[in-house]
Amino acid sequence: MQFAPSENKIKVQTRNGAVTSFLRAHWGLHKVRADGDLHHALDAAVVACTTQGFVKRVSDYSRKKELWASDKKSGDYSRNLEIIDTDTGEITATNYQKKEGRDFPLPWDSFRADVKDALTEIFVSRAPTRKATGGVHDANIRSTKRMSKENPITTSKTKLQALTLASLENIPEKETRNANLYQALKKRIETGGKEPFAKPFYLGKNGEESDDAFGRLIKGVKLERTTKTGVLVRGGLADNGEMLRVDVFTKAGKFYLVPIYLADRVSGVLPNKAIKQATLEQDWPEMDATYQFSFSLCNNDLILIADKKGEKGSFIRGYYKGTDRANGNISIEAHDRSWARTGVGVQNIGIFKKLQVDVLGEVFEVKQEPRHGLAESSD
Structure with missing residues (x-):
């Protein structure tokens, strides 16, 4: 790496984590990772102030402190603890036993307050994810033999190790044909500890669990689930894979979300139906010419979203994190990840805007945006 001409012989300086942690603690700057990402900015401020000259000041302070502690223990305060700057010859501290000499050095007097104020002004810029990385559909293909428009039920085989008391309730005909199997599995889960199916499960001819191999070995069971959408695969139905984006439409003051998946890109057909809660996908409303496209x-x-009243406390600005296709609600996360909200309904809200943030954290509203197709380059 080529550096600009400079009198400094050391072009790059590094500070290990122990040094920055020591300084943060003595400066009263607490680092709490769980509070969000601003601790990275806090570290940057500490590192920026930890120059070679400041490291020397801290070293002088530590040496002076040790000498004073030794004098205090012996009761001898006659020593004049002068700390001299070797570059300028200036006496930077004397008589450590005086109160003003015992304060831990700060880069400047108002440093702590300045850092805390600066953190409140930071807006974290994140790059949107526009490329797909997952599969077209889920690997588990569900049977559609019992599926109908009136009763959209699919089934799939689940290993016993994945069973829970809650999922066990989805065994078909648990009160009739599969009643014995249901009760035996329930008993094993309730009495089997943390890993109830660590040992093989055998169902005896009497309908109860068998202690030996004379019973029928059960490795998995079929479970039912209401399935209102998915990808047709080899005569079955698989859950959709990764959602690439949602296209937002408006009509009569309401907002409608059209989910677009990787499977749609593979098929080459741009979806045009918006999510409607508790409704089969085939019955979702079609976005015709009476709807206006807003943004993706x-x-x-x-x-940025807010309720129809537009009251100050109702405004939420954050990063979009996904849509629940079951009900059209979205998830939002704070710019610094200090909070997250799920299940946020948007159809009847008053304000729903897309914003753009540059690398320096400047925020702008996206006024107009054309609806893109399914090509990789368009997203």
């Missing part, structure tokens, strides 16, 4: 949202796009 990908993971980490910045948005």
Whole structure:
């Protein structure tokens, strides 16, 4: 790496974590990772102030402190503890036993307050995720033999190790044909500890669990589930894979979300139906000419929402994190990840805007945006 001409002989200086942690503690700057990502900015401020000259000041302070502690123990305060700057010859501290000499050095007097004020002004910029990385559909293909428009039930085989008391309730005909199997599995889960199916499960001819191999070995069971959408695969139905984006439409003051998946890109057909809660996908409303396209949202796009009253406390600005296709609710996360909200309904809200943030944290509203197709380059 080529550096600009400079009188400094040391072009790059590093500070290990122990040094920054020591300084943060003595400066009263507490690092709490769980509070969000601003601790990275806090570290940057500490590192920026930890120059070679400041490290020397801290070293002088530590040496002076040790000498004073020794004098205090012996009761001898006659020593004049002068700390001299070797570069300028200036006496930077004398008589450590005086109160003003015992304060831990700060880069400047108002450093702690300045850092805390600066952190409140930071807006974390994140890059939206516009490319797919997952599969077209889920690996588990569900049977559609019992599926109908009136009763959209699919079944799939689940290993016993994945069973819970809650999922066990989805065994078909648990009160009739599969009643014995249901009760035996329930008993094993309730009495089998943390790993109830660590040992093989055999069902005896009497309908109860067998202690030996004379019974029928059960490795998995079929479970039912209401399935209102998915990808047709080899005569079955698989859950959709990764959601690429949602396209937001408006009509009569309401907002409608059209989910677009990787499977849609593979098929080459741009979806045009918006999510409607508790409704089969085939019955979702079609976005015809009476609906107006507003914008598309990908993971980490910045948005602003508020209720129809527009009251101050109702405004939420954060990064879009996904849509629940079961009900059309979205998830939002704070710019610094200090909070997250799920299940946020948007159809009847008053304000729903897409924002853009540059690398320096400047925020702008996206006024107009054309609806893109399914090509990789368009997203």
